Amino acid sequence: xxxxxxxxxxxxxxxxxxxxxxxxxxxxxxxxxxxxxxxxxxxxxxxxxxxxxxxxxxxxxxxxxxxxxxxxxxxxxxxxxxxxxxxxxxxxxxxxxxxxxxxxxxxxxxxxxxxxxxxxxxxxxxxxxxxxxxxxxxxxxxxxxxxxxxxxxxxxxxxxxxxxxxxxxxxxxxxxxxxxxxxxxxxxxxxxxxxxxxxxxxxxxxxxxxxxxxxxxxxxxxxxxxxxxxxxxxxxxxxxxxxxxxxxxxxxxxxxxxxxxxxxxxxxxxxxxxxxxxxxxxxxxxxxxxxxxxxxxxxxxxxxxxxxxxxxxxxxxxxxxxxxxxxxxxxxxxxxxxxxxxxxxxxxxxxxxxxxxxxxxxxxxxxxxxxxxxxxxxxxxxxxxxxxxxxxxxxxxxxxxxxxxxxxxxxxxxxxxxxxxxxxxxxxxxxxxxxxxxxxxxxxxxxxxxxxxxxxxxxxxxxxxxxxxxxxxxxxxxxxxxxxxxxxxxxxxxxxxxxxxxxxxxxxxxxxxxxxxxxxxxxxxxxxxxxxxxxxxxxxxxxxxxxxxxxxxxxxxxxxxxxxxxxxxxxxxxxxxxxxxxxxx
Amino acid sequence: xxxxxxxxxxxxxxxxxxxxxxxxxxxxxxxxxxxxxxxxxxxxxxxxxxxxxxxxxxxxxxxxxxxxxxxxxxxxxxx
Ligand code: SF4
Numbered sequence: 042x043x044x045x046x047x048x049x050x051x052x053x054x055x056x057x058x059x060x061x062x063x064x065x066x067x068x069x070x071x072x073x074x075x076x077x078x079x080x081x082x083x084x085x086x087x088x089x090x091x092x093x094x095x096x097x098x099x100x101x102x103x104x105x106x107x108x109x110x111x112x113x114x115x116x117x118x119x120x121x122x123x124x125x126x127x128x129x130x131x132x133x134x135x136x137x138x139x140x141x142x143x144x145x146x147x148x149x150x151x152x153x154x155x156x157x158x159x160x161x162x163x164x165x166x167x168x169x170x171x172x173x174x175x176x177x178x179x180x181x182x183x184x185x186x187x188x189x190x191x192x193x194x195x196x197x198x199x200x201x202x203x204x205x206x207x208x209x210x211x212x213x214x215x216x217x218x219x220x221x222x223x224x225x226x227x228x229x230x231x232x233x234x235x236x237x238x239x240x241x242x243x244x245x246x247x248x249x250x251x252x253x254x255x256x257x258x259x260x261x262x263x264x265x266x267x268x269x270x271x272x273x274x275x276x277x278x279x280x281x282x283x284x285x286x287x288x289x290x291x292x293x294x295x296x297x298x299x300x301x302x303x304x305x306x307x308x309x310x311x312x313x314x315x316x317x318x319x320x321x322x323x324x325x326x327x328x329x330x331x332x333x334x335x336x337x338x339x340x341x342x343x344x345x346x347x348x349x350x351x352x353x354x355x356x357x358x359x360x361x362x363x364x365x366x367x368x369x370x371x372x373x374x375x376x377x378x379x380x381x382x383x384x385x386x387x388x389x390x391x392x393x394x395x396x397x398x399x400x401x402x403x404x405x406x407x408x409x410x411x412x413x414x415x416x417x418x419x420x421x422x423x424x425x426x427x428x429x430x431x432x433x434x435x436x437x438x439x440x441x442x443x444x445x446x447x448x449x450x451x452x453x454x455x456x457x458x459x460x461x462x463x464x465x466x467x468x469x470x471x472x473x474x475x476x477x478x479x480x481x482x483x484x485x486x487x488x489x490x491x492x493x494x495x496x497x498x499x500x501x502x503x504x505x506x507x508x509x510x511x512x513x514x515x516x517x518x519x520x521x522x523x524x525x526x527x528x529x530x531x532x533x534x535x536x537x538x539x540x541x542x543x544x545x546x547x548x549x550x551x552x553x554x555x556x557x558x559x560x561x562x563x564x565x566x567x568x569x570x571x572x573x574x575x576x577x578x579x580x581x582x583x584x585x586x587x588x589x590x591x592x593x594x595x596x597x598x599x600x601x602x603x604x605x606x607x608x609x610x611x612x613x614x615x616x617x618x619x620x621x622x623x624x625x626x
Numbered sequence: 627x628x629x630x631x632x633x634x635x636x637x638x639x640x641x642x643x644x645x646x647x648x649x650x651x652x653x654x655x656x657x658x659x660x661x662x663x664x665x666x667x668x669x670x671x672x673x674x675x676x677x678x679x680x681x682x683x684x685x686x687x688x689x690x691x692x693x694x695x696x697x698x699x700x701x702x703x704x705x
Contacts, residue, residue: 283636292634317647318647366704
């Protein structure tokens with residue numbers, strides 16, 4: 042079956058399957074969410090108003106048989122946190138199921154006239170709308186459980202917690218994992234509030250009996266997926282019992298700390314004395330010692346890397362899944378908290394309430410800097426999360442993210458770009474990632490141009506993290522390649538093997554070309570990625586963003602970061618090189 | 627001279643008693659290099675992807691100085 046667009050209009054509660062117009066036909070994943078938002082959402086709309094849309098798209102290869110680690114779902118819209126276009130993607134069950142139902146994208150638009158809340162069920166027979174009033178106020182753990190009780194075939198549940206209902210700017214979108222835990226998040230940029238503004242609490246996707254993904258050139262697809270799988274299984278980072286599989290993404294904690302680039306206590310130091318206690322090695326040790334939980338967990342069926350984990354508490358009961366490097370940095374190091382159990386308790390709260398863990402941890406750090414509680418006060422941090430659960434005015438402020446909280450409490454050290462706070466790499470000590478934070482179409486974001494691979498990890502190539510020469514080109518190359526990978530449905534972590542193993546890179550491209558019936562090769566990746574970036578950049582320009590928004594927070598320019606005592610010393614003209622091509626030629 | 631050595635991720639297997647976050651303090655002769663340290667610890671250099679001295683990348687054969695903080699890191703990634 043050829044792919045269809047599923048348009049769900051909440052104003053009149055209708056769902057229609059539309060043919061994909063020619064202009065979108067080549068896209069999937071991020072490319073498709075971006076193309077649709079670019080065409081259908083006026084950049085000047087209010088992100089929470091009636092005219093914003095939420096677009097949900099599986100990647101090119103999602104749902105195909107045995108494409109490795111290909112269950113990523115892209116979510117797009119205009120972001121309430123940044124005011125820019127946004128694509129945030131997530132693992133979990135949804136991508137493969139949408140792909141197998143033949144759905145290229147869901148466009149969720151409008152607002153119910155009666156002001157009621159709904160949840161939506163999608164299967165091979167179509168779409169049904171259900172009253173969600175009994176789900177209101179419930180956390181995602183309960184929502185996932187209830188949806189599996191009510192609907193057969195262990196469906197995907199895409200949902201928002203209470204903060205999404207409140208339209209808070211740090212509301213993420215949860216996707217359940219194979220154990221029906223709500224830990225997989227399209228967290229960044231507040232898209233949960235965009236879903237909440239449509240009055241949709243959850244979207245349940247059951248693919249049983251679905252037509253499956255059409256593969257135009259099966260031979261090429263099979264050849265591609267084999268090459269890619271081989272590269273993933275051979276590479277030291279992604280192979281079974283390799284660093285990612287054993288220790289998860291939090292294997293980076295000790296290493297970035299060693300490099301002096303671990304943001305600590307609201308970005309005041311690049312090293313945290315408690316890093317080892319919240320590292321991936323420690324997660325692994327706790328799982329062994331407590332004989333509960335697991336490492337090497339897959340966030341969706343068919344992931345061969347399996348970087349996720351399920352973290353157990355002292356009594357062996359499960360606290361949260363997963364503890365990622367980003368989570369442990371934001372809720373740990375950046376808050377001065379060195380207790381892994383508390384990092385897990387805070388993660389559980391975020392996952393249940395529907396919050397992005399990066400933005401939430403960084404917000405708690407702002408609250409600490411403002412003196413609401415002390416740095417390192419883990420009990421106090423949980424008490425602040427309770428304010429969000431109780432929906433107090435303070436809770437509302439905290440659920441709005443770093444920039445808002447800093448403004449309310451008079452904090453001037455605010456690590457944000459375009460309203461979105463920085464992830465777990467200090468740009469003063471690792472300059473290339475600063476180029477990505479400053480210029481990304483998404484606000485400060487590491488995944489959109491992960492120069493850490495060559496700057497710290499020596500993957501692909503090795504470059505000096507402390508210099509800025511050549512970093513504009515490096516960041517752009519990563520941003521463009523990432524925009525492509527974000528469209529495939531493959532997890533971004535396939536980037537590690539394919540940066541080093543050319544055959545793996547070819548395999549990724551061939552598997553996509555096989556699905557789509559295309560004749561493209563590795564050299565087309567950057568150009569296709571740049572087409573996506575260009576739409577995003579133009580949307581942002583029309584929303585009022587210009588190069589003056591591609592800048593680092595002021596305090597990073599004058600405040601030396603220990604232990605290397607470096608400042609952000611990159612000239613603005615260097616940053617402006619990254620997107621200069623958009624208006625050339 | 628004395629150097630402080632840290633082993634991360636899979637490399638900790640070579641010194642099984644080393645706790646997470648614990649550093650080894652080694653007494654070594656002047657001119658010792660990371661390659662010498664690896665030989666002393668029984669770690670194959672091929673297993674090591676990154677070497678850091680005081681938070682900066684160095685090579686296998688760069689001479690070390692008294693008081694250096696050295697980290698050996700295998701191939702790792704995340705995000
Ligand atoms: S590598 Fe990790 S994040 Fe990526 S798909 Fe697999 S389990 Fe999910």
